[in-house]
Amino acid sequence: MQSAEHSSHAKHDAPLTIGPSQLGAVVAAAVAIAIAARFFDSGVPVVAAVIIAALVPKAHGWDVRGPIAAMAGLLALFIVRMWPGAEAAAPATTANAANAAVGGHTLTWIVAVPLAGALGILFMPRQAHATLRAATMTLMFAALVLALPLLHVSMGRGYHFNEDVMWMPRFGIHYHVAIDGISLWLVLLTVFIMPVATYASFGTIHTRLKDWCFALLLLEAGMLGAFFALDLFLFYVFWELMLIPMYIMIGVWGGSGRIYSAVKFFLYTFFGSVLMLGAILYIAYAYARVNGGQPSFDYFELERLMLPRHVQIWLWAAFTLAFVIKVPMFPVHTWLPDAHTEAPTAGSVLLAAVMLKMGTYGYLRFSMGLFPEASAEFGANLAGVAVLGGIVYGALCAWKQTDVKRLIAYSSVAHLGYVMLGLFALSQASLEGSILQMVNHGVSTGMLFLLFGVVYDRRHTRQIDEFGGLAKPMPVYAVLFVVATLASIGLPGTNGFIGEFMVITGTFASHNLGHFNGVQAVGAAVGVILGAIYMLMVVQKMFFGPITRKENAVLQDINARELVAVAPLAMMIFVIGLFPNIFLSQIKDAAARVQNDFDGRIMMNPAPRYYEGPIRLTSPRMEQPRAPTVEPTVEPSAERSVEAQAQAQAAVPAGEGH
Amino acid sequence: MLSLFPANDYALIAVILGMPLLGAFVNGIWGKRLGDSAVKLMTLTAVGVSFAAAVVAFIALAQGVSEQNDAHVRLTWNAWEWMHTTGGRDGQNIPIDVKFSIDQLNGIMMLVVTGVGFLIHLYATTYMAGDKGYARFFAYLNLFIFSMLVLILADNLPLLFVGWEGVGLCSYLLIGFWYESAPNAAAGKKAFLANRVGDFGLLCAMFLLAHYTGALDWNGIANGASSLVHPGEPWRVHVWPIGGGQYTGVLHFLQPLKPFTVSAATAVGLALLLGCTGKSAQIPLYIWLPDAMAGPTPVSALIHAATMVTAGVYLICRLSFVFVLSPFTMMVIAIVGASTALLAATIALVQNDIKKVLAYSTVSQLGFMFLGVGVGAFAAGFFHVFTHAFFKACLFLCAGSVIHSMHARIHDDDKAQDIRRMGGLRKWLPLTHGTFAVATAAIIGFPFTSGFFSKDEILYRAYVDRTINPMASSPLFKHFKLYEPPTWIGPVLYTAAVLAAAMTAFYMCRLYFLTFWGDFKGWTIGRPSLIAKQELGDEHGHDDHHHEDLTSPGYPPHESPWQMTVPLIVLAAFSLFAGVLNPGFGILKEKPLDHWLEPVFKAATEGAVVFGHGNDAEWAEHLEWTLALGGIGAFLFGTGLAYWMYVAQKGKPAARLAAEFPGAHQLLLDKWRIDELYDATIISMVDSLADTSAALDKTVIDGILARLTALIVAASGTILRAFQNGVVHMYAAMMVVGIAGMAWFFAVPHANATVVDAGNDDYVVSAAPGVGYGYRWDADGDGLPDQPDFAEASSVKLHLEPGKGPITVGLEVRNAFGLVKRKSISVARPQAPISSL
DSSP states (O other), X not given: OHHHHHGGGSOTTOOOOOOHHXXXXXXXXXXXXXXXXXXXXXXXXXXXXXXXXXXXXXXXXXXXXXXXXXXXXXXXXXXXXXXXXXXXXXXXXXXXXXXXXXXXXXXXXXXXXXXXXXXXXXTSXXXXXXXXXXXXXXXHHHHHHHHGGGGGSOOTTSOEEEEEEEEEGGGTEEEEEEEOHHXXXXXXXXXXXXXXXXXXXXXXXXXSHHHHHHHHHHHHHHHHHHHHBOBHHHHHHHHHHHHHHHXXXXXXXXXXXXXXXXXXXXXXXXXXXXXXXXXXXXXXXXXXXXXXXXXXXXXXXXXXXXXXXXXXXXXXHHHHHHHHHHTTOTTSOTHHHHHHHHSOHHHHHHIIIIIHHXXXXXXXXXXXXXXXXXXXXXXXXXXXIIIIIIIIHHHHHHHTOSBHHHHHHHHHHHHHHHHHHHHHHOOHHHHHHXXXXXXXXXHHHHHHHHXXXXXXXXXXXXXXXXXXXXXXXXXXXXXXXXXXXHHHTTOBTBHHHHHHHHHHHHHHTOSSSGGGHHHHHHHHHHHHHHHHHHHHHHHHHHHSSOOOSHHXXXXXXXXXXXXXXXXXXXXXXXXXXXXXXXXXXXXXXXXXXXXXXXXXXXXXXXXXXXXXXXXEEOOOOTTSOOSSSSOOOOOOOHHHHHHHHHHHHHHHHHHTOO | OTTTXXXXXXXXXXXXXXXXXXXXXXXXXXXXXXXXXHHHHHXXXXXXXXXXXXXXXXXXHHHHHHHTTSOOOOEEEEXXXXXXXXXXXXXXXXXXXXXXXXXXXXXXXXXXXXXXXXXXXXXXXXXXXXXXXXXXXXXXXXXXXXXXXXXXXXXXXXXXXXXXXXXXXXXXXXXXXXXXXXXXXXXXXXXXXXHHHHHHHHHHHHHHHHHHHSOOBHHHHHHXXXXXXXXXXXXXXXXXXXXXXXXXXXXXXXXXXXXXXXXXXXXXXXXXXXXXXXXXTOTTXXXXXHHGGGSOHHXXXXXXXXXXXXXXXXXXXXXXXXXXXXXXXXXXXXXXXXXXXXXXXXXXXXXXXXXXHHHHHHHHHHXXXXXXXXTTOHHHHHHHHHHHHHHHXXXXXXXXXXXXXXXXXXXXXXXXXXXXXXXXGGGTOHHHHHHHXXXXXXXXXXXXXXXXXXXXXXXXXXXXXXXXXXTTTSGGGTTSOOOOOOXXXXXXXXXXXXXXXXXXXXXXXXXXXXXXXXXXXXXXXXXXXXXXXXXXXXXXXXXXXXXXXXXXXXXXXXXXXXXXXXXXXXXHHHHHHGGGGSOOTTSSSSOHHHHHHHHHHHHHHTTTEEEHHHHOHHHXXXXXXXXXXXXXXXXXXXXXXXXXXXXXSTTHHHHHHHHHOHHHHHHHHTGGGHHHHHIIIIIHHHHHHHHXXXXXXXXXXXXXXXXXXXXXXXXHXXXXXXXXXXXXXXXXXXXXXXXXXXXXXXXXXOOOEEEEEEETTEEEEEEOOOTTOEEXXXXXXXXXXXXXXXXXXXXXXXXXXXXXXXXXXXXXXXXXXOOEEEXXXXXXXXXXXXXXX
């Protein structure tokens, strides 16, 4: 392969010559396969690694092939290990891991590493760029490695890795973190995409590198914490914590209009957040009133509150507004194109891949969990907004953009329309599809932003018209971009299809959309056509046709750093597209739980479906993790949870008698 | 054979599918490094092995069929669990697996795809020689074969959709293969988008099927299909008012007294049909196929004639048991097919580009297939798919051979494909001429060629067959009127099809005569004195566009090498003889193909497809020869007219006609201006909608939410800034006003109280504190203070038994200035939940 590299400038169709170095490489690979096969149950990961490494275009050497092969091998290992039913083969290890992990501080460690790292970075010399980069990457990989044990546990319906420590006893504020099947993949998406974006950014960010590393690590800690937090106060702390680094990233390293965009981003999000803070305080206060004056911010405690309609709709509105701005949904989406356009590439990637999911996740966890009746009342209407204002309107707006990053931003509005539609529809498939689509959007839109960053670095323009015929000078880049495009428009076999398909079929099967489930499903399906229109428009204008500008004719194809950064996302597109069951099997039961809880609350109350009467508490539920002991979280069986529901229902009339 | 691979785990499918995929990978990734000859080897091996495995699988299938006495046999292979979704009335889980199966229907399709595919690959290895994207071309082509095989072998609809979109993607990539020219890329995009509109239909069909039948695999859909037709309201699809809701709003007059509903079978059928019209280029989505000819000719032969475009017909055959449940949908399919056949045939009459004529003829022939399956003659429609694959692939490859020879001198693609520049080619391209003639004979229905049998079967069945709802006899529908297609539809469809067949004969013969007969008009044939140096290095180079003088003498056109002619001969042989597989007119006692496919369609057609005239089999049988006269007459008329016009009269009548009716001629040349119509209506509508959205987003949404709020804040700031102007007098005045306000607040007592539920039916009323306040309570509600003097106690506790009414508590507050304020507070128990009453 070394000599292949040397002869890269030779004629294209020169036949493959096999020299000693190639022979050596083959032998070394064979030995490596043999050794690795001993350690792993099967040779699949190794074979995958070797094949993927061989697929790398010949312009690259082993410095590129190595990391990409490692990624491929690890992903293959992930598939083999996570295959539904695979855990049955090794029940002992899985159970042990679960037991060991449940009582531990796994989640705390995952948040603490980047957080402490961010603080540590502050004490490092500003000039030592290489050290800063190495430290940041190491910390991010450490977070990734620490997050891997989460995969060992079969999520089921329950919460895992529960850690509940009293923080401020007087206010009932806990440090309560846990994950379930819903947050699991979002957490993994975060720890997966952070190193990718960070690595890519090191190629372009050279000014204020120390601040950049600090912001990245703080952002990671904030995002992870927000996914972990099950205490509303803690959630709010992390929620705001991630706002600041992103604000700085756009405002300092952004494009020419960065200040306007950063301020707009901050004000929009902060407006919603403050309303949410008010609602959080109110709900804790309401809890205190029915709990003898002791407030609580704990999610499971607050979930037990029965709120009458006039209280619930306002609290729901405050929470939902905060989340909807973050998603963003029509009509509060206009901060997103501005923020994406001006943000540096890594900022756009993280914003699209993870931060927007905070809104959808928050709606699913908090708005729907704490205020199910209000969510049910307004869900059908909001589904209409998600389809018309998100899927259709977002796509139409995207089509008319002349700025590539703005276009991708509007496509995010459209894609998150699917996610929100799935949440509003709240059938088993639509919920699972939604959660998977959150991850999908992170992968494919993240990849699109990352790839666009490549040509942006070369041409420093975002206008579509400035490009044209790029497929000739940049063939590998064109292939990757087309792959990301196809994932984005939901071609079957890629990840986008799975999410969209499940959301659309689930929407049609939904009972929560009134008479409109059919229309919403059709509207969502129309989005499939519109998505193809705008994305293919970009591909055609950027890559095909004659080269219209001579500066484009000499563009360098994707380089080693960029290729290594994009490779894991490209692989994930197909991993999710072909083996979605790995992901769905973890999501499935948690989605069923959300649906059962929701329907349980709705069914609990008669016709107006809201609880009427003074605010009160229901009995605790089965999935609620118990006190912060070492006791492993017991996964309740199906009958038990049904029983619990029956009890809860019986409790209502008895609660406030004559 | 079945013992090696059991029927329920037929892993040989992995080989059939895997080889083309491997070929695509190897050629796509290492193609440039391997060199052209290795690419050729890889691509031919991939498709060849796939074909061999397909043959083995087919033999195993045949064995299984004979063992099980002509039952519907499936060889299945479940690769892995893919995903799942929710469906059915009670929202059960529908698993969707990566599962493939081979049965009688797709077994034949599989052989056609791999077999014809192999021949076209062989042809293309020479045709594309020297192209810069040689490896890329074969990577795409192998990927296409893989996708096509996924499409036909898939055992459930979502997996079929993978192949469905996969072939669309390959088609997109191959149409735009020479992407450096903008029109090619645009044609690719057009094809993809038209197909996406169809995919929208397919997606809708999928969620409808998932919901109504509770399954998405073929067996499951078949089992649940009966629930697609049910007279009950909840089982029907409510079109208007949407979803069956009742509105009481302002627009309530818009809703009819009786809701407009269609059966789920009709909704599913029409949605599927939309998907099929997209892929199979039927009205209204046929517009992409003629443009798709921008791709290399082998692509046109493989994708846009023989295989991909027949996917729609395949899907209708595959889900025949769903379609027959809705006679309305069946009628629509037949009408769409007949009108497409007619429309495309009229356009083909006047086109001058050899590939365009063939493209419209493909659209037209696909219309025949739709007509066939639309009247319930699934086997006849599928038989036409089968024969069409041979003769149309042959025609396209011949066209490629002709273009190849023209390209030696004329490097402009459009000119090299113009039949007005050809003529007399039979002298120089004898093999191409012969095979073209045979394939033309087949397509125009020359008696006893394959096309004759398949087309006549369709014409005949269009006249005599009638589709009725198979559920009609069910007691459920005693009081429910089911749709029945009108009786006159059969003769009308027959007439339209005969007209289309006559036109087919005319335009195909026109094409044949203009290309191969008469005098050569491309360039002057002469001594090659000047040619030697010109031809150096630019043999068929697509990038070499130097304009040469075509009047100077040059070599005559040359016949193609054997790699290109062997596929032509094989395909021509099949075009000629494939008819024996299903000859009509009682030539064989039993039609082999009908018999082979019978188990697949039996369940669908039983009770659903009957003969007209009161299901009179004898009547239908008697008509067979009579109706065949229409087809033969069409052939004779079309061929004769073309011979008279273009051979006997050397094209003069045609020129005269064109001169006499310039408007009509131009309209046909412009393809009825359907593209322009679409541009002016639906496309410009969506476009202006998008413009409006973008403008709205910029001005209204962003304007109100971002700029207006910013403006309000800024305006408030401006107003408040007026007070902070640094003038001491102003500050002093503000202070006076402020102090006066505060003095007023403290001078007046405030009687505010809150009620708190203290549990145990106790309620505490507490008054707001204030400096120097004294309180006097009236806790028993008698209207008089409980004690005469004001006291310090700022709260009072009440006990309220359940069921007791509200108590009015009086509160008097006196402040240090001796001013008193009174307030009465009503304390009531909160209402009990409704459920406990």
